[in-house]
Amino acid sequence: MNVFVDNDVILDILLERKDFAYSSKVVEHIEKGEVKGFTSPIIFTNTFYLISKAKNNSKAWLALRKLRLLFKVTRINENIIDRALASVFRDFEDAIQYYSALDSKAKYLVTRNKSDYIGEEVVVLTPQELLVIIEKN
Template sequence: MLDLLGERKPFYESIAKIASLGEKEVLTLVVSPISYATLNYFLSKFENSKKAREKLRKFNVISEICSLDAQTIEKGLNSSFKDFEDALQYFSAIESGCELIITRNGKDFKKSLLPVMSPDEFLNSLVKK
């Protein structure tokens, strides 16, 4: 999401295509609540807070927010994930019935039971279908 909302080159193009598929309801974009807090923090460092929140509001229209409850946090705390945020992302995805995780940080999801793909890998998988 940071690559999309921050328009970070060279990663923006691929994630923008995926966001477009979500906007057209070809697929469902599911995002954890922790992502919104993290994104607001980073976007606000590079532009004003008002603009950061407006970008988040627009993205919120084309995505669904998954649950992040006490049980998900407990699973994250007791997991073998080195990065707690990654654990929360993973268990939120599992609890929400997601089919896969799209991230450029795939190395931190090696034990994932869900397929993990980079944006480019995901787009390539669509072409092969």
């Protein structure tokens, strides 16, 4: 099962945010190889910036190396940018993430902010909703 993981889910874990248990369990399934995790290059730049501000550069680099071991990195190309520009998404970054997930053949996009995503080609779920699906399989 291919799952695109949004930045908020990753940051829940790395910044040890309140109520990050569901996000952590999603990543555990990726670590065990039960789910194939994808994320975009944008996640890496956002994560570096936010972790270096919240902690320090050294911890940010370490976080990126761990992410790279866990996740396949999707591509962002002209087609994805063009689709994002032509979309009805309110936020350009969210549009890029969505079409990058679609391009990588992700069945699910997991995020805490479902309302940020519009579209029917990739199923958008919260971490908790994804865990229910994983446990059924």
